[in-house]
Every structure is written in C-alpha cells, then in structure tokens.
Amino acid sequence: MGITTKAALLNKAYDIFLVERNLECGPDEVIVKNHLIGICGSDKTFYRGQMPPQTAEFRQKPEFPFRLGHESGGTVVEVGAKVREYKVGDQVIAFGWNNNLAEYFKAKEWELQAVPEGLDPDLAALGEPVSCAMYSGMNSGVQLGDTVVVMGGGFAGQIIAQCAKQKGAEKVIVVDVLEGKLDLAKKLGADIVINSTQQDAAQLIAELTKGQGADVVVEVAGSQESINMCTKVLRHNGKFVWYSWITQPVTLDISRWHDDGIEFINTCLVHHSWRERFVWTPKTLRPVLQGLIDIKSLITHEFKLEQISKAFDLVDKDDTAIKVILRP
Ligand SMILES: [Zn+2]
Structure with missing residues (x-):
C-alpha cells in the first residue's frame, strides 16, 4: 500500500x-x-x-x-x-x-x-x-529614515530589500555582482544598486552616507567577501542582520564588530x-x-x-x- x-x-x-x-x-x-x-x-x-x-x-x-x-x-x-x-x-x-x-x-x-x-x-x-526572507525583512530593525544595504540580490535579498523600503528606509542599496539581479532590484524599488565587480562598493556607500556608513546591513550573499564588506560599510553601532547559510569555514576581519559596537540580528524563520x-x-x-x-x-x-x-x-x-x- x-x-x-x-x-x-x-x-x-x-x-x-x-x-x-x-x-x-x-x-x-x-x-x-x-x-x-x-x-x-x-x-x-x-x-x-x-x-x-x-x-x-x-x-x-x-x-x-x-x-x-x-x-x-x-x-x-x-x-x-x-x-x-x-x-x-x-x-x-x-x-x-x-x-x-x-x-x-x-x-x-x-x-x-x-x-x-x-x-x-x-x-x-x-x-x-x-x-524565511519576509521574517528577516520584518525583523531587520530597519527604522524610518535608515540607509539599508542589502548584500546580495538573490531571492531572499530581493524580498528583504522590498521590506526595507516598505518599512520606511530612506535609501535601500542593493549590492551584487550580476547586472540582471541589480536591474530587478531597481525595478522592485531599490534606490541605488551597486555592481561590486565594477564599482568600489565600500567607497560609494561611504559617499552616500557622508562617511557615516549604513544604519543596517543585511548579509544575504553568503560569502567571506560579503561578510567582510558588510562589516566595512556599517556605521558605528549599526545593525548587522544575518541571513546566509555559509557551510564552509571562512576568514573574517572582525575588529570593528568589537570596536564599533556592532549589533547582530540573526534572522531566519526556520x-x-x-x-x-x-x-x-x-x-x-x-x-x-x-x-x-x-x-x-x-x-x-x-x-x-x-x-x-x-x-x-x-x-x-x-x-x-x-x-x-x-x-x-
Ligand atoms: Zn531553502
């Protein structure tokens, strides 16, 4: 049977x-x-x-x-x-x-x-x-007027970026390495998209935030480079929102996590x-x-x-x- x-x-x-x-x-x-x-x-x-x-x-x-x-x-x-x-x-x-x-x-x-x-x-x-992605977007701690960086324009990143905009972020910046994903992010409401293979994302984000850094970064790309970039572009006492599942050991530069009092929010519903x-x-x-x-x-x-x-x-x-x- x-x-x-x-x-x-x-x-x-x-x-x-x-x-x-x-x-x-x-x-x-x-x-x-x-x-x-x-x-x-x-x-x-x-x-x-x-x-x-x-x-x-x-x-x-x-x-x-x-x-x-x-x-x-x-x-x-x-x-x-x-x-x-x-x-x-x-x-x-x-x-x-x-x-x-x-x-x-x-x-x-x-x-x-x-x-x-x-x-x-x-x-x-x-x-x-x-x-899972909505849970992250809804619990990312984004406040009215924030600058939010979403690192990675895949399925979850696109949802989280839309949530950030709906929650009142002033600027939503999506960073990816592929034009197609960035075009889609733009179409779905991202204010600024950055192709990190062609532009210096850290420098651009610094300029866009008058040297302060982003209020919130969401890590959705799932790579060593992405985590290190998130660490770099976040403001003092900023919120580091964690989403990715990285299954292999990576090397991180985390001095700022301590020194800049970074707040971590681990967000995945499951x-x-x-x-x-x-x-x-x-x-x-x-x-x-x-x-x-x-x-x-x-x-x-x-x-x-x-x-x-x-x-x-x-x-x-x-x-x-x-x-x-x-x-x-
Ligand atoms: Zn899954």
Missing part, C-alpha cells in the same frame, strides 16, 4: 535524478501532493558537493546519496489516524527537509503549515523561502522553534497576500519535475537565475 512517487536523489555532486519511492503514511504523518517545488540556494551548494556539517536541523545525514528538497507545498492527500491539524484536501506549506523534490512527500504535522486563505498557490508552495514558526508564518505572509511585496517577479525559470537534471544544470551555471521552480 501507500503512494508511489518520483523523488529526487542527489547521488553525488552534479548527479541528480528521480527515483521511485514508496511513501507509507504513519499514524502521525501526512502525505502531500506538491503543487510546485522551489530550488533553494542551499540545494545548489549540496549539488556542487559542498555538504554542510551535521546540526540538529538535519533529519538525514548530510552525505551522498542525499534525498534533496525542502521548498514545496500543495494538497493533503492522506492523513494518519492520529493527525488532528489536517484533513484530505487541505492546502499546506512544507517546512523541512522531507525529500520534497518529488511529486508527493511525507511529513509530520508540525513540519507543515496551513496556507493562509486567498494566497496564490504558486506563492503558497514557495511559502517556506518566502516566509531556525526558531516550530511553535514560533506557527505564529510567525501567517504574519510574514500577510504583506505578501496584501500585495505589498512582489514575489512573482522572482520566479525566473520553470521546469517539469522530469527535467530535474536540466534545472540543476541551469541553477549551477546561470547565476542570474533567482527562483527556479519545478512542476510535477
């Missing part, structure tokens, strides 16, 4: 394909038919063979072969006898690594979240990455307890539902689930891709 699904298997670096899996619904489990699946920046690093150290977050060992996928959502098709929160037909968002890059996936009740009424199904299925997530997800999705934040423009590529290797090849080679989705 159970449901047979095609699901992604990351066999080794640069080698991903679909395998058949049988999902048996346990008494406390829910089986969900995916509406769509997103490819996360972290999926890309896994694909490139950069496996992170194991932490409490992991439900399977971070080693090859790895059952990839965590960004998805869809319709409940089966519930176990002890499940109280959901019934067949409910729309849910996945929160967790449950081999979601598949037609169907299986999860515990607490690994799911109900879709807010009226939310576009495409956006609902991307509820996890959207909520790293709080699931009880907090229950409270926060509807709050983070409300501005999306209200149309205050443009998410649709961030979906740059779409594939059929069967084209999984092609999709990952694109994600690996085309850095202008922002959110790549797969449809079962």
Whole structure:
C-alpha cells in the first residue's frame, strides 16, 4: 500500500535524478501532493558537493546519496489516524527537509503549515523561502529614515530589500555582482544598486552616507567577501542582520564588530522553534497576500519535475537565475 512517487536523489555532486519511492503514511504523518517545488540556494551548494556539517536541523545525514528538497507545498492527500491539524484536501506549506523534490512527500504535522486563505498557490508552495526572507525583512530593525544595504540580490535579498523600503528606509542599496539581479532590484524599488565587480562598493556607500556608513546591513550573499564588506560599510553601532547559510569555514576581519559596537540580528524563520514558526508564518505572509511585496517577479525559470537534471544544470551555471521552480 501507500503512494508511489518520483523523488529526487542527489547521488553525488552534479548527479541528480528521480527515483521511485514508496511513501507509507504513519499514524502521525501526512502525505502531500506538491503543487510546485522551489530550488533553494542551499540545494545548489549540496549539488556542487559542498555538504554542510551535521546540526540538529538535519533529519538525514548530510552525505551522498542525499534525498534533496525542502521548498514545496500543495494538497493533503492522506492523513494518519492520529493527525488532528489536517484533513484530505487541505492546502499546506512544507517546512523541512522531507525529500520534497518529488511529486508527493511525507511529513509530520508540525513540519507543515496551513496556507493562509486567498494566497496564490504558486506563492503558497514557495511559502517556506518566502516566509524565511519576509521574517528577516520584518525583523531587520530597519527604522524610518535608515540607509539599508542589502548584500546580495538573490531571492531572499530581493524580498528583504522590498521590506526595507516598505518599512520606511530612506535609501535601500542593493549590492551584487550580476547586472540582471541589480536591474530587478531597481525595478522592485531599490534606490541605488551597486555592481561590486565594477564599482568600489565600500567607497560609494561611504559617499552616500557622508562617511557615516549604513544604519543596517543585511548579509544575504553568503560569502567571506560579503561578510567582510558588510562589516566595512556599517556605521558605528549599526545593525548587522544575518541571513546566509555559509557551510564552509571562512576568514573574517572582525575588529570593528568589537570596536564599533556592532549589533547582530540573526534572522531566519526556520531556525526558531516550530511553535514560533506557527505564529510567525501567517504574519510574514500577510504583506505578501496584501500585495505589498512582489514575489512573482522572482520566479525566473520553470521546469517539469522530469527535467530535474536540466534545472540543476541551469541553477549551477546561470547565476542570474533567482527562483527556479519545478512542476510535477
Ligand atoms: Zn531553502
């Protein structure tokens, strides 16, 4: 019995394909038919063979072969006898690594979240990455009149930059190395965009802030250079907002963290307890539902689930891709 699904298997670096899996619904489990699946920046690093150290977050060992996928959502098709929160037909968002890059996936009740009424199904299925970035944007400590630097114009960076603008920042500066991402940031409301391969970002930000530095920096690029640049462009007592997941050791120049009394805010929704997530997800999705934040423009590529290797090849080679989705 159970449901047979095609699901992604990351066999080794640069080698991903679909395998058949049988999902048996346990008494406390829910089986969900995916509406769509997103490819996360972290999926890309896994694909490139950069496996992170194991932490409490992991439900399977971070080693090859790895059952990839965590960004998805869809319709409940089966519930176990002890499940109280959901019934067949409910729309849910996945929160967790449950081999979601598949037609169907299986999860515990607490690994799911109900879709807010009226939310576009495409956006609902991307509820996890959207909520995580929105949580960061909403908790970044941005105040009316601030100059905010968002280091990295990927999916989360574009959302966080829009949030900063909506929260009353006077200047939102997006820094990236790719023109396509910067053009999009501009289109979505960033005041200034800086291509750090062509311009001296630190010098420009110093000029733009009369030598003071930015009030808030948000690190969303996930590299050593980016963290060091964030440290450099922040004002005395500024807020350093942390978002990225950097899985490899890096070398940092952190003297200013001490000397300039930098305040750190670690913002990613999924790293709080699931009880907090229950409270926060509807709050983070409300501005999306209200149309205050443009998410649709961030979906740059779409594939059929069967084209999984092609999709990952694109994600690996085309850095202008922002959110790549797969449809079962
Ligand atoms: Zn993710």
